[in-house]
Amino acid sequence: MLTAASAATGMILPTGMASAQAAPAAPLPAHGGNAGYYRFRVGDISATVLSDGLIGGPSRVYASNAPEAELQDVLRRAFLPTDRMTLNLNTLLIETNGKRVLLEAGAGQTMGPQGGRIFENLAAIGLRPEDIDVVVVSHTHPDHVGNLRTAEGGKAFPRAAVFAPRADWDLFVRNVPDLSYMPVPEDFRRNFAAAIKRSVEPVTNGIELYEAGAEIVTGLTTLPAFGHTPGMANFLVQSGNDQLLLTADLAYHPIVNIDRPWLPGPDRDKDAALASRRRIFDMAAADRLLVLGFHYPFPGLGRMLKTDAGYAWVPINWQF
């Protein structure tokens, strides 16, 4: 249900355009041919954003307390559809000290048909799933763990040690979570909870549970960012004087959760999530950190400004 597929195809080819042509236009290639990876460096660490594709859903889900007219206006002024929002899935590969570490596994097909592209983007940079040594997830929502399982039920990254936050594992994997706080239909909640258990099942044996604050490998530290889920972490990648902050799901889309202070509907504890957002956004702004947003427009890199009204998102310029 939370997929932008139908909305997106409707937007790409206006009906007027199609009917003006004598013959139907050739269908767009399934994979539009655009880049799905973006390379940069953090000091001595090689970093690559690997897109897992897109998910999406009703705008209201991502801006739960926005006044309706204001939400419509903000989306219209950003030239976005007003009824649905599309979100990216920006996983990050870091290569450091001979290890390849994937930050977030991505959604796969757990939240709609436009996820699961991480494997073709890995292949595009010459890597196979078995080349990944470590996978670290910020929290256990399906769009962050979906790719841990192959279609056949095996480990998608067969050699990787998988790290997940302990508090999330306790709530979503070891128990039956009460998801009544999520502003989505009951069958969506059921599928969401089932997708988590199904996705992590192949890695349950040997799972490495961490407490936010722990260092996972040299140069990669986790930071507490609780609220969206009980265990959600942010990631700080450091080498020399260079730093990169990954904000996981503190915000879904800069337009509604940074430039405007609206609260994501799926935040389980909205007060704690708001406190985490302010604490980490303040740090990002004060230290002028390079930031990667998992769900921001690809490649999801930019910086956070503190403004009189709150914050503003400033995307980086593309570099070749």
Ligand SMILES: [Zn+2]
């Ligand atoms: Zn997410």
